[in-house]
Amino acid sequence: MMETSTFGLTPFPPDAAAPPKPKLNLGFDVCASTFGNYPWDDWHRHALARGLDAELAGLGRLLVREAFNHGWEPCLLRACGWSDDGQALLAFALRAPKTAQRQWDILMRTDGLRGDYPARSTDWTWGFLRADARRLLATLNPLD
Numbered sequence: 135m136m137e138t139s140t141f142g143l144t145p146f147p148p149d150a151a152a153p154p155k156p157k158l159n160l161g162f163d164v165c166a167s168t169f170g171n172y173p174w175d176d177w178h179r180h181a182l183a184r185g186l187d188a189e190l191a192g193l194g195r196l197l198v199r200e201a202f203n204h205g206w207e208p209c210l211l212r213a214c215g216w217s218d219d220g221q222a223l224l225a226f227a228l229r230a231p232k233t234a235q236r237q238w239d240i241l242m243r244t245d246g247l248r249g250d251y252p253a254r255s256t257d258w259t260w261g262f263l264r265a266d267a268r269r270l271l272a273t274l275n276p277l278d
Contacts, residue, residue: 153176153179153180153183154176154180155180155219155221156173156176156177156179156180156215156219156220157173157176157219158173158177158198158215158216158218158219158220159173160202160211160216172199173198173202174195174196174198174199174202175195177194177195177198177215177219177220177223177224178191178192178194178195180220180224181194181195181220181224181227184224184228185228186224186227186228186231187231190227190231190234190235191227193235193238193239193242194220194223194224194227194234194238196242197214197223197238197241197242198214198215198216198220198223200241200242200245200246201214201215201216201241201246202214202216204245204246206245206246207246207247209274210241210246210247210274213274214241236266237270240266240267240270241270243267244263244267247263247267247270247271247274248260248261249261249262249263250262250263250264250267251264252264
C-alpha cells in the first residue's frame with residue numbers, strides 16, 4: 135500500500151461530535167481559508183468520521199487537493215468530489231477501498247491523467263500514459 139502521510143492534519147478527537155459534511159466549492163477563496171481548514175481537510179475529517187481507513191482518507195485528501203490545485207479536467211474534478219461535496223468519492227472508497235486506492239494512485243502519479251513515467255525511466259513524460267492509466271482514462275472518459 136502506498137505510504138501517505140497525514141502528519142500535521144487536524145486530528146479528529148474520538149469523543150467529539152461528527153464533523154459536518156464538507157463543502158467542496160470550486161469557487162472557494164483559498165486565501166480566506168486557514169491552515170487545516172481547506173475543503174480537502176474538511177473532507178478528510180468527514181471521511182475519518184464515516185469510518186474510512188486513515189491511510190486511504192489521507193490519499194483521498196491529497197486527491198481532492200491536487201485536482202483543485204492543478205486544475206484537472208472537469209470530469210476528473212467531478213470524480214474527485216468537486217460536484218457533490220465528495221460524497222460519491224467517499225462512498226466509492228468505503229465500498230471498494232482497494233479499487234479506490236489503485237485509481238487514486240494512478241490519478242496522483244499521472245497528475246490527473248496528463249502524463250506518466252515510461253517503463254524503465256525516471257522521467258515523467260507529458261501525454262504518455264501507461265496501460266493502467268489508459269484503462270482508467272477509458273473508464274472515466276474525462277474528455278467531455
